Amino acid sequence: MSLGSKGRGRRFTVARTVREMVARVIYAGDWPARALDRWGRARVETVRHQIAAGRAARPPLRIGFISDLHVGPLTPTRLLEAAFARLAAEAPDVLVLGGDYVFLEATAAKADLIARLVAGVPAATKVAVLGNHDLWTDHALIEAALERGGARVLVNRTLRLPPPHDDVALVGLDDPWTGEPDPDRAFAEAAGAAVRIAVVHAPEGYPFVRDRGAALMLCGHTHGGQIAAPQGPVVVHGHLGRRWPAGLYHVDGLPLFVSRGIGAVEIPLRLYAPPDVGIFTIA
Template identity: 45%
Template structure:
């Protein structure tokens, strides 16, 4: 596949012609229940599905970083699938990972492409850039958000997910970080206030109204392909289009996305 894509030449051409889309900022707001209100709003940045390698031109990561710096979220969440084909492609993301660090921290989970291609290399690169990798565990944010926990689960299908471990000892306000919407399928009756997922790319190629031409596999990924979804007994699940390309270097009506969510 690397040879067929001319070692990234096709992705570079696609980027210059607009075929990889333009990074867009999407905004969401989530109101917490009265018993779990925050002292001040928390601005969360979320980006996913980078797919560094021959399918995604590196310039898109610079565009994304510029958007993050302009938005200046309090905390940054990374949703997995950092590479395509080879774990060593994560080196392309080194400047992005280091540059995207937020005041309250950067937190990352692992996706299926990372597991397939060598997750140890990818996890080491994330840590080297200052991101905290969450594999079935949670961390509390610094003050004044000590009651807020980021709960990151391993990839729902290619990893070894455990929701009970992910949420063990979590604070009153729980941010659920999962690579794919199928993290809902692995929830094991745990509670969250807002969940973030990628994996679907919003179809990557969609109709003008945003309806995907191709739905990803997985019981929840098929139904929750892009956007905001109410989840009974929990807060909303917000599914991003992601950033890079999988398979072919083309996005149509599914632009790369930086999600900014304000938690109130």
Template identity: 35%
Template sequence: MLNEIKGSSEAPGYTREAISSSLPKPTRRGILRKLLYGGVAGTLSGAVYTFGIEPIWIQIIEKPMPIPGLPKPFDGFRLVQLSDPHFGSEVPYEYLSRCILEANRLNPDLFVVTGDIVQHGQNQWNEAAATLLSSLRARHGVLAVLGNHDWSSYALGRGIAWRADRVADALRAKGIVVLRNEAIHIHRDGADLHIVGLDDYWEDRFEPETAFSHVPPAEPCIALVHQPDAFPELLDTPACWVLAGHTHGGQVNLPWYGPPLLPVRHKQFVAGHYQLSGKNLYINRGLGWLKRVRFNARPEITEFTLRPE
């Protein structure tokens, strides 16, 4: 029996040659048709993933945040970063509501939002953003900085100041602390952690000197800024970590090539953790988009846990 299955010479009716000669020969047209069907199916499933699935497939990234000289009361302090929600007509409000639910499940000590809170500074979306972000729950509240879209700007120096002011006013009215070249400190058991927020780097209100003016150089400090291009200009400040957004991880991040479009001057700043001169930059890929497309750049919520270095 085994020999029959193997097509031995003792069972001529079942030889491999006999079986293959009884099958229909593939024609060139048949092969082309199969390739075409395969290509169409692959393209459709790729499109469904890129336009339908990945843009709303939230990834939670847990990251240790080592800080030199971190006082003991802040060991294990958890800070959750959200960025670039782009509240507006493009990004579904239901999806952003789900992001907030996911973020609240992390139950952190502090939330920070690193800009591009709205797509354009329209009142209805300023209110919607403020209402939803004010439902974030953390022991030390929610801090935010503004990004270029909060300034209604697509290019260097093109922002509209009164629109940015209006976004900030709407957020503050709901209890969110908006840091515009300002610092706050969190006090725990006799120790302080300083958080500094800078206004958008593209505009003439980006003022590191003002922002850090009251931060003692020897105390732990984290800076919030929308654009990672600001990082090299913050190396001489007390901030040992700079948290940024803006790039959306490129939104489309091609294997072996990277993102074809990246709105930064320093093209190496795409997403994730970078180190320069002993200082740290983290770029969050954001939650929203300008156009609904993401590939290899999932929307992100980042949970940092502070540790002494």
């Protein structure tokens, strides 16, 4: 039994410790994921958006975005494979991963699955940020898996794309709720890039991105409420998550996209919050 976070993540409360202990007992043997693998529907929506970033002189840049895999007892492998197959079929220039790769602890088996899924997408550039569930466990194991899959993990760092997209910088911030976002450092590395695309696990990262000249902010974390009503989410984590639970918003001129992610936490159910992957054309 572990009390407290096994990683560097903050806010691993006593209540969280108890909830995870109970989840380990109730979901022992990963029976929900196994049952869903057998009888569930692997339904994934592809969400497409065009972002105008003044790049008429350049070929359009295509970004595939996936978040909240939550590999663990509640997420069927077949669903994850379906989501990554969609991204592989799109063959985007860039694959962006939005964090929360696991639910409960990181293990070698979970890491192997993450590495295999990420490696299967034929993108020239892959980047990843970390989420709260990653920082609460052995995140070094997750980071190594992402790198094995070909992704560069951006913790308050920036990656400038190669030509013909070298006008674009991908700015990855640490998880805003449990980590230590450092936008000054991350955006300083983007100096000189005409187009900055910010990636941060949760909508709570917005205060660290606004006024930094970003053309787009990508995040996840909300699961679109995971359990929602036909007219919208019921319970969403975080006050900015409640304001922007899922989809594309325009906030003071900044296009802000919130993915519903793929996997599940706490209970093996999604209702009116289907998994999604995003395809963004930056023109």
